[in-house]
Amino acid sequence: MPTPAKKTILIVDDDVDYLYQLKFQVEKMGFETVTAESQHEAETLLNTIKPDLAILDLMMESEDSGFILSYKLKRKYPDVPIIIATAVSAETGMTFGINTEEERKWIKADLYLEKGIRPDQLHREIVKLLKL
């Protein structure tokens, strides 16, 4: 049985250590990865590649870089699922979530995950979003 082409996952985070760890985990799950350290770098990358899924950090250059990137990515590739990985809700007590239709309209992410999520949970979510 021929194996299907490996799916490519874009990971964007300005924390090089977090980026390294996430890349390591995601590759161990059997995916290809491309990484970027900033919203800007990610946008440049997206000019040449179309990932199958993207995992974005929320706070990068500015507090809403993740939102902006997510918005731009969806405009370019509406079919690419986006996970926003954030530590924000734990830090501020603000809760994020995309539950209502209105929130979904302007927060262009498919899923919010807390940073520090266990690799097996992350794997499950990725599989679900990629409909594998």
Added chain:
Amino acid sequence: MVVDDEPGIRSGVSRILKNYTINYPFLEDDISFNVVEAATGEEAIEIIQRKPPAIVLLDNKLPGIQGIDVLQFISAHEPNILVMMITSYASLELAVKATNIGAHDFVPKPFTPQELRSSIENITKHYFLRQMTRKLHREGKQVRFEFLTMLSHELKAPLNAIEGYLRMMQEKQLGESLDDYQEIIDRSLSRIQSMRNLIMDLLDLTRVESGKRERDLQDIDLTLVARLVVETMMPMAIQRDVTLTLESDEPVVVKADADDMEILLNNLISNAIKYNVEGGWVKCKFSKTPTYATCSVSDSGVGISADDIPKLFHEFTRIKNPLSRNVSGSGLGLSIVKKIADQYGAEIKVESTLGKGSTFTLQFPVSAENPA
């Protein structure tokens, strides 16, 4: 707004307040009054809904709905309006009820122009103080919230990174040999170091911000402080292949706290070394005139774009560009520098060219008898 069914009272109030102004030492402009009249409670509510006034003088006995009803409406819908009840006879019951609903004051009817003015002065003072308190409270809360959000983000990021690396070790994800983990051990140690720096900077910031701290103001030769700081920084400069020099021909004396000056120079010089290039230089120069003591720290480093210069002194601002991405910093250093400089009335100037280098200049007034 004055609400009374007697036209004489309404026009009287208008006349008394027309040319009346109040000034408070804490406000720049004099306060004058613009009087709107309402003959009934219904009319009053309509005006409030259209354009709420700051103060309402309210008679209780009105032809339609009573003053107390208007008061109830105000407390429910426009609680910022201050209400002064006009009472024709002393009715304790009414007074208690009105106070419970939120009336601020009473003025007995009939009143003399002077009585009205002094009541108005009181209530106006209350109005502005309340507004100012609210504003300060709001701003203070906002700033504090942002600071804490950023702080917890900055403190948690290294913890997350180190935790992640430890888990990789725990699960032996990189192999059986300790050598396989050398890189992530180094990374973990480096994150711990930057967290330690952040905590040190936070302590400095707290120290600078707390007004209670007694500063020990003495005549201090800045060049001596700089010499100490340069000595401390030398190993870091050598490690990064940056030439660090101190130029001073004569003592430059200011009245200041030695610890403050050390924190200042430490931050400026360590930034100049950190945001530099291999083979670069850092020069620390001092000069003085009869009115100013000047200290400047120049470097051949990565530079700052004109757009980014205004952001430099904000807490947790770390200017990110490809040249500075490997520099670790707490993002607090320059905001500490700014706070200290402000306390001494010193001016900070920044000149910079992206890719060429920056010069930070601090100018202390020396003529001031009592700095800060």
